[in-house]
Amino acid sequence: MTGPILRVRDLTTRFRSRAGTVTVVDGVSFTLDRGEVLGLVGESGSGKSMTGFSLIGLVDEPGRVEPTASVELDGRELVGLAEPEMRALRGRRISMVFQDPMMTLNPVLSIGDQMGLVIAAHHRMSRADMATRAAEALTRVGIPEARARLDAYPHQFSGGMRQRVAIAIAILNHPAVIIADEPTTALDVSIQAQILVELQRLAREDGTAMIWISHDLATVSTVADRVAVMYAGRIVEHGPTTAVLSRPRHPYTRGLLDSLPSRGEPGHDLAQIPGAPPSLAALPPGCAFAPRCGHADAACGVAPPATEVGPRGWRCHHPLEEARR
Amino acid sequence: MTLAPPAGVAAEAFVVLDKVGKIFAPQISLAEELLAHLGAGLDRRVLHAVDGVDLTIAKGEALGLVGESGCGKSTLGRILAGIHRASEGRVRIDGRPVTDAAGRKTTTRVQTVFQDPFASLDPRMTVGETISEGPIAHGFVERRAAQAHVAEWLLRVGLDPAFARRFPHQFSGGQRQRVAIARALAMRPDVLVCDEPVASLDVSIQAQIVNLFLKLRRDLGLTLLFISHDLGVVRHLCDRVAIMYLGRIVEVGTAAEVYGHPRHPYTRALLDSVPRLRLDPDAAGGVSPISGELPSPLAPPPGCHFHPRCPLAEARCRVERPLLRRLADGRDVACHLATDAPPHVPHGG
Numbered sequence: 001m002t003g004p005i006l007r008v009r010d011l012t013t014r015f016r017s018r019a020g021t022v023t024v025v026d027g028v029s030f031t032l033d034r035g036e037v038l039g040l041v042g043e044s045g046s047g048k049s050m051t052g053f054s055l056i057g058l059v060d061e062p063g064r065v066e067p068t069a070s071v072e073l074d075g076r077e078l079v080g081l082a083e084p085e086m087r088a089l090r091g092r093r094i095s096m097v098f099q100d101p102m103m104t105l106n107p108v109l110s111i112g113d114q115m116g117l118v119i120a121a122h123h124r125m126s127r128a129d130m131a132t133r134a135a136e137a138l139t140r141v142g143i144p145e146a147r148a149r150l151d152a153y154p155h156q157f158s159g160g161m162r163q164r165v166a167i168a169i170a171i172l173n174h175p176a177v178i179i180a181d182e183p184t185t186a187l188d189v190s191i192q193a194q195i196l197v198e199l200q201r202l203a204r205e206d207g208t209a210m211i212w213i214s215h216d217l218a219t220v221s222t223v224a225d226r227v228a229v230m231y232a233g234r235i236v237e238h239g240p241t242t243a244v245l246s247r248p249r250h251p252y253t254r255g256l257l258d259s260l261p262s263r264g265e266p267g268h269d270l271a272q273i274p275g276a277p278p279s280l281a282a283l284p285p286g287c288a289f290a291p292r293c294g295h296a297d298a299a300c301g302v303a304p305p306a307t308e309v310g311p312r313g314w315r316c317h318h319p320l321e322e323a324r325r
Numbered sequence: 326m327t328l329a330p331p332a333g334v335a336a337e338a339f340v341v342l343d344k345v346g347k348i349f350a351p352q353i354s355l356a357e358e359l360l361a362h363l364g365a366g367l368d369r370r371v372l373h374a375v376d377g378v379d380l381t382i383a384k385g386e387a388l389g390l391v392g393e394s395g396c397g398k399s400t401l402g403r404i405l406a407g408i409h410r411a412s413e414g415r416v417r418i419d420g421r422p423v424t425d426a427a428g429r430k431t432t433t434r435v436q437t438v439f440q441d442p443f444a445s446l447d448p449r450m451t452v453g454e455t456i457s458e459g460p461i462a463h464g465f466v467e468r469r470a471a472q473a474h475v476a477e478w479l480l481r482v483g484l485d486p487a488f489a490r491r492f493p494h495q496f497s498g499g500q501r502q503r504v505a506i507a508r509a510l511a512m513r514p515d516v517l518v519c520d521e522p523v524a525s526l527d528v529s530i531q532a533q534i535v536n537l538f539l540k541l542r543r544d545l546g547l548t549l550l551f552i553s554h555d556l557g558v559v560r561h562l563c564d565r566v567a568i569m570y571l572g573r574i575v576e577v578g579t580a581a582e583v584y585g586h587p588r589h590p591y592t593r594a595l596l597d598s599v600p601r602l603r604l605d606p607d608a609a610g611g612v613s614p615i616s617g618e619l620p621s622p623l624a625p626p627p628g629c630h631f632h633p634r635c636p637l638a639e640a641r642c643r644v645e646r647p648l649l650r651r652l653a654d655g656r657d658v659a660c661h662l663a664t665d666a667p668p669h670v671p672h673g674g
Contacts, residue, residue, distance in 0.1 A: 043527040158618055159394075188393035189554065193598035193614035215528060221603040222612060246604040259532035261561035262602060266580065269536045270561070273529040276497050 026233035039224030101162035112150030160191035232288035239312030338381035346413030389559035392569035436509035440521035442501035453489030499530035
């Protein structure tokens with residue numbers, strides 16, 4: 001089959017409370033090809049994790065994905081799907097890896113039992129076959145003596161090994177799409193490097209597409225084919241990773257890049273974005289980045305339209321020059 | 326900004342850590358002792374969190390302390406700050422010990438900024454009370470002068486003096502960290518221990534706080550021990566850097582030289598693990614991970630702690646502990662295989 005494996009159009013997620021309605025994901029659209037890695041970058045509260053939760057149908061009341069949104073996985077519409085149907089897809093065609101494996105693994109079930117549950121939810125299989133399949137998945141993510149480790153409990157693994165187990169669970173049923181939400185943020189650099197390499201290899205071998213959610217531009221630049229930068233619930237810039245990071249068009253992308261210590265001269269002041277990300281409950285009208293932007297003027301009081309040029313796109317009234325550097 | 330001397334040891338040692346060690350041993354009760362006599366299992370393993378550390382910091386210098394979780398860097402920082410008492414060795418600032426014989430802190434000349442400003446500020450104290458509590462208790466300012474004192478320090482860390490009457494919950498993470506820095510500085514310390522002060526902040530806020538530290542160093546001539554796992558931030562802020570692995574210092578040198586030409590295999594592996602911003606689609610991207618897991622600090626490998634993961638390890642590395650020694654170019658390296666000749670090939674590229 002050709003065409004993108006995932007097509008997201010106008011994804012909007014709102015939380016309603018007595019204090020009012022907060023839009024945490026606002027009109028997010030993108031496509032994901034088979035085997036492609038999309039980096040979703042942003043600071044806390046930018047809506048990047050909520051985008052992941054919305055895609056996989058894990059937004060609980062009082063949150064709601066607006067019915068006007070569309071998420072097509074392999075041609076099948078997920079928005080509005082009844083929970084039993086969503087459950088049949090979740091963990092089989094689309095799965096998620098979270099930041100903290102201590103929170104997502106069940107502490108009172110052995111690794112083998114947890115993996116067995118994920119297989120049994122989607123396939124009829126003997127216990128012996130399940131164990132074989134689980135051990136294969138553990139071996140693929142680099143866990144030695146996988147058969148013996150099936151009887152172990154999460155607390156018997158180190159942080160890095162636990163995250164490998166979480167990844168093994170995500171790949172158990174060979175999903176078409178994996179959403180990885182800050183999968184290496186809680187890990188040490190040497191372990192992070194191992195997990196980065198493993199996940200890239202898995203995606204390549206299986207042709208699995210991945211959405212890599214992270215605040216770390218350097219990590220995203222090493223794994224992602226394309227990148228989407230989020231600010232206050234919206235994608236403000238997207239395109240091929242190296243193109244966006246070497247020639248950003250949106251001032252926020254540029255500000256993020258310039259504030260990296262690796263880009264500055266040691267001992268000299270880093271370029272900094274003034275102010276702090278806005279509260280989603282009190283967004284400025286128009287462009288949400290305008291109050292922190294050096295290029296903002298009266299035009300920015302109106303929401304900037306989405307501009308699409310070739311593989312790239314941005315939402316800005318005053319995009320930076322293409323040939324700036 | 327002070328330029329670091331080329332040697333691994335600071336020219337004039339202002340802060341001296343002399344063979345400092347810290348051992349955490351389980352508290353074994355009498356009942357457990359009796360049960361052990363009757364054959365019950367007893368975990369007597371001790372954790373050598375910090376093991377024979379020699380370090381010096383010159384006045385006005387910033388020393389970065391880098392390592393992965395569990396390497397003992399925070400424990401070492403707390404020993405310098407007088408929060409933990411060293412089990413072995415001596416800690417001196419300007420020739421005077423930090424703690425007395427009973428382990429009580431005896432100086433206000435060293436203060437600490439912690440990682441998480443959500444946990445380190447008392448939620449029931451106003452910002453003004455938080456900042457003035459220490460200086461009033463130690464008699465540095467009169468109670469009636471406290472307000473001006475607070476205002477001065479809020480301004481210095483880039484906050485509005487009117488914030489003195491507010492509570493921590495009214496601030497963002499970056500602002501809270503500024504309050505925590507003001508609280509530490511209001512004690513007029515000579516030495517500031519910063520334990521991962523930017524790790525919990527967003528990228529755009531991180532740059533603001535890094536710039537604040539640069540400014541405070543210029544304005545106040547602070548001596549800094551800056552603990553971090555973020556190699557980029559340390560490179561930016563520090564004159565010299567010490568690399569720690571499982572309780573021991575494995576390499577010390579000027580930041581530029583250690584990053585440019587790492588001499589210890591662990592330092593090199595650590596630098597290779599850090600993802601770099603890839604801007605060229607054709608550039609060989611990616612990271613080269615260190616093989617193996619971080620061993621448990623409760624049972625570190627014998628000899629050189631790094632030998633099971635080291636590509637160069639020899640028989641000697643498995644039995645004999647390499648001591649930190651000065652090479653001809655002034656670098657301190659704890660590796661049997663480090664030679665005086667600097668490597669020909671620049672690292673990374």
